[in-house]
Each structure stands twice: as structure tokens, then as C-alpha cells.
Amino acid sequence: MKAHLLIESKKLLKDKTYVALFFFLxxxxxxxxxxxxxxxxxxxxxxxIKSDIMMTEEGISQMxxxxxxxxxxxxxxRLQLLKELLKTYESGNIYERTKAELALENKVxxxxxxxxxxxxxxxxxxxxxxxxxxLVKNKLAPLSGLEYSYGGINYIFTAFHSFIPFTFLLLLPxxxxxxxxxxxxxxxxxxFLNMTPLKYRTILSTKMSVAILFSxxxxxxxxIPVFLVVSLKNGMGTFNYPLAISRDQLSVQILTTGQFLLKxxxxxxxxxxxxxxxxxxxxxxxxxxxxxxxxxxTSVLLPTLPLFNNTDSFFARxxxxxxxxxFDLTKVITYGTEDFPVINEHINFTGGLxxxxxxxxxxxxxxxxxxxxxxxx
Numbered sequence: 001m002k003a004h005l006l007i008e009s010k011k012l013l014k015d016k017t018y019v020a021l022f023f024f025l026x027x028x029x030x031x032x033x034x035x036x037x038x039x040x041x042x043x044x045x046x047x048x049i050k051s052d053i054m055m056t057e058e059g060i061s062q063m064x065x066x067x068x069x070x071x072x073x074x075x076x077x078r079l080q081l082l083k084e085l086l087k088t089y090e091s092g093n094i095y096e097r098t099k100a101e102l103a104l105e106n107k108v109x110x111x112x113x114x115x116x117x118x119x120x121x122x123x124x125x126x127x128x129x130x131x132x133x134x135l136v137k138n139k140l141a142p143l144s145g146l147e148y149s150y151g152g153i154n155y156i157f158t159a160f161h162s163f164i165p166f167t168f169l170l171l172l173p174x175x176x177x178x179x180x181x182x183x184x185x186x187x188x189x190x191x192f193l194n195m196t197p198l199k200y201r202t203i204l205s206t207k208m209s210v211a212i213l214f215s216x217x218x219x220x221x222x223x224i225p226v227f228l229v230v231s232l233k234n235g236m237g238t239f240n241y242p243l244a245i246s247r248d249q250l251s252v253q254i255l256t257t258g259q260f261l262l263k264x265x266x267x268x269x270x271x272x273x274x275x276x277x278x279x280x281x282x283x284x285x286x287x288x289x290x291x292x293x294x295x296x297x298t299s300v301l302l303p304t305l306p307l308f309n310n311t312d313s314f315f316a317r318x319x320x321x322x323x324x325x326x327f328d329l330t331k332v333i334t335y336g337t338e339d340f341p342v343i344n345e346h347i348n349f350t351g352g353l354x355x356x357x358x359x360x361x362x363x364x365x366x367x368x369x370x371x372x373x374x375x376x377x
Contacts, residue, residue, distance in 0.1 A: 017179070018214075021172055022222045028168060029159050029226040033233070041144045042089060049086045056082065074116060078107050094141050101142075102132045123252070124337065127244035130252045134242035143241070151237020152227040157257045159226075160264050161243070166328050167300055173215040173272045174296045177279035178289060180211040204283075204371065208276045216272050220265075245334045247348070249341060255334065263333050263349050267326065270356040274323055275299075277363035284370040303327045311343055319343045323359045326352035 056079045063072035081104040088097035109125045111117035119125070135142055143150055150158060231237075239258030246252050275296070282295055302308070302324045307315050319325045325347060326332050332352050336342045 018172075018176065018218065021175065022218060025168075025172070025219065025222045026225055028164065029156075029223065030229060032159075032163060033155075033230060046086065046089050049082060049089065053079065053082050053086065071116065074111065078104070078111070081107055095136075095139065098132060098135050098142055102129070102136050105129045105132055123246050123249050126252045127246065130244040130254060131242045134244075134254050138240060140238065140241065149234055150230070151235040152231035153237035153239055153261075154241055154257060155230045155234070155237065156223060156227060157241070157261055161260070161330050161334075166330070167304065169219070169268065169329075170271065170275065170300045170327065172219055173212075173275050174279075174293070174300055176211050176215045177208070177276055178293045178296055180207050204280060204367075208280055212272055212276045216269055219268075243334065247335045247345070249335075260333060264329055267329050267332065267349060267352055267356075270353050270360075271327060271329075274356045274360045274363075277360040277367070280367045281363040281370075284367055299324065300327065308343060309340065311341065316343045320346035320351055321355065323356050326356060 056075055060072050060075050060079065063069075063075065081100070085097065085100040085104050088100045105125070105128055108117060108119070109122070109129050112119060112122050112125055132142070134140075143154060237257075239256060239261070241257040243255045243257065243260055244252050245255050278299060279292075279296060282292060286292055286295075307313065308319065308325060308328075310316060325343065331340070331342055332347055333349055335348070342348075
């Protein structure tokens with residue numbers, strides 16, 4: 001068993017295709033640091049605040065002319081908060097700026113809830129207030145909004161949360177599993193393996209165990225140079241940075257960067273295991289590399305179909321029982337947004353783990369029965 005584990009590991013490590021794939025992942029993650037042009041966000045924000053002040057003053061004058069005293073008083077309060085925020089930007093005091101921004105956003109939220117102001121969805125404004133409030137209470141400096149200036153931890157978090165599609169994260173295991181289970185035919189060694197004294201279940205379980213570990217830890221290792229490059233430029237960042245989430249699109253909870261990353265990695269590992277068990281099941285019906293790869297890629301792309309985003313369809317009622325629903329990791333962990341929520345309220349991190357492991361066991365059991373009947377790889 002140990003010798004077979006070593007042999008399978010060497011096969012994977014010798015394949016240069018995976019080296020190229022690791023480099024692809026590295027450049028994919030590092031690209032925002034390279035292609036994004038740097039500019040002064042504070043100067044842009046100051047210009048925006050000044051413009052907002054000017055328009056608010058004009059609006060107040062018009063309200064006073066129309067004898068809308070209550071509305072004018074309400075906007076005058078917001079105007080004062082805008083001016084206070086502008087002073088903190090000009091003084092360069094980050095923590096005072098965050099406090100001023102919290103006061104302003106709280107005021108805007110009250111106006112939105114009263115109906116006097118229309119803007120982004122109210123739940124998104126509540127999230128914004130919750131995040132700033134967390135920053136103030138924990139004395140954390142806000143991020144600038146541009147990835148190239150983030151610390152290493154926050155940069156990786158933003159990559160997973162925002163600019164790296166989940167389909168790209170699943171390419172590595174798909175290619176590894178497909179190649180692992182079809183390589184024996186390509187190399188002409190399939191008949192030799194079928195003649196060895198090793199049990200067929202042992203051969204396949206060894207192959208898949210090595211493939212899962214190679215894919216998962218290979219992916220994590222590909223992030224290390226990204227983290228180091230970004231950290232050398234911008235510092236390490238913090239695990240305690242807040243992300244506001246809402247399960248019911250009414251109340252708001254805070255998820256820290258560290259909590260998000262931990263859940264993301266655990267759920268990703270569960271998906272890797274499910275894909276491996278699915279690959280094993282597919283291998284019982286074909287050993288053609290291109291057919292195999294097509295089926296696996298199709299399974300990864302399924303969650304991008306409109307069906308998986310239509311909250312009014314019949315499918316939405318049963319989506320939490322379908323393992324492919326959980327491939328969009330960020331949406332599962334954060335429950336999505338007002339515009340793009342999870343397809344039903346039962347979809348969450350814990351449910352994802354249960355569903356993925358249940359289907360993994362089912363695929364393995366079916367594959368085991370088929371292997372026993374066919375008595376071959």
C-alpha cells in the first residue's frame with residue numbers, strides 16, 4: 001500500500017502539465033497587483049465629498065424655497081456630517097475619518113428607512129454600517145477599495161470573495177482526477193495493474209487519495225508565493241477585518257476575514273472530495289480522456305446556469321439537496337447579496353458539508369459495487 005502511494009505520488013509530481021497549471025493559478029491571483037493602475041483614492045474621495053456637499057446645499061436651498069422645513073432640517077444634519085467627514089480626510093486622521101464615516105452612513109440609513117432618501121438596497125446600507133461600526137469598535141483602519149493596496153491576508157480573501165471565479169478554483173482537481181484515472185490506458189499500463197495482487201479497490205482508493213491531496217495542497221501551495229509577494233509590498237494584513245453578511249436579507253451579522261477563509265478552505269476541500277468520488281464513478285463507464293474531461297467540466301460549469309440563480313423556479317425548492325449548488329463557495333458562505341442571493345434559505349456552509357459528503361459516500365458506494373462486478377479498473 002505504501003509503495004503504491006509513493007508510485008502514484010511520483011507519477012503526479014513528474015507531470016509538467018501541473019507545474020504549468022500552478023503557474024497559471026499564481027498569475028491569476030497576482031494579476032490585480034500587476035495590471036491595476038495606482039491612483040490616489042483619498043483625493044478622489046475628497047472630490048466626491050465636495051461635490052456631494054455642493055449638491056446638498058443646493059437641495060436644501062430649494063427645500064427652503066418650497067417651505068419643506070422638515071426635509072431641509074434633515075438634509076442640513078447630513079450636510080454637517082459630510083463637512084465633518086471632509087475635515088477628517090483633509091487632516092489625514094484615519095480613525096477619526098472612520099468615526100465620521102460611521103456617523104454619516106448611520107444618518108443615510110435612517111433616511112433610507114424613513115423613505116426620505118432612495119439609493120442602494122437598505123440591507124446593503126445596513127451591511128456598510130455594520131462593517132464600519134466593527135472597524136471603529138476594533139480600531140481597525142479601513143481598506144482603500146483597491147486590491148493592489150491590500151495586505152497579504154486581505155488580498156487572498158478578496159481574491160476568493162470577489163475577482164476569482166469559483167470555476168477556476170475547480171480546474172486543478174478536474175484535470176488531476178481526469179488524468180489520474182485515464183492515464184493507465186494512455187500509457188498502456190492498465191492491463192498490468194489489473195494483473196497485480198493488489199485489490200482493485202486498493203488501487204483506485206490509492207489513486208484518488210493521492211489525487212485529492214495533491215490537488216488540495218498543491219492549490220494551497222500555489223497561494224504561498226502570492227501571499228509572500230503581496231505581503232512584502234503591502235504587509236500581512238489582518239484576519240480580523242469585517243465582512244457583513246445577511247442570511248434573511250433583513251438582519252446583519254459580521255464574518256471576519258479569518259472566519260471566511262477557514263470556511264472557504266474547508267468547503268473547498270469537501271468539494272474536492274466530492275469531485276474525486278464523482279470522477280471515480282464516471283471512470284466506471286468510460287476511460288476516454290476527452291469524454292471524461294468533458295463530463296467533469298460540465299459538472300463544474302453547471303452552477304453557472306440561470307437555473308441555479310432563479311429563486312422562483314421549482315428547482316430553487318430542492319437546490320439545497322443538489323451538491324453542485326455549493327460550488328459557488330462565496331455565495332454559500334455569505335448568503336449572496338440583495339441582487340444575487342442564495343437560491344433558497346437552506347443553503348449554507350453546514351448544509352453544504354453534509355450534502356457534499358453524503359453524495360461523496362453515495363458515489364463511492366456505487367463505484368465500489370461496479371468495481372466488484374467488473375473486477376477491473
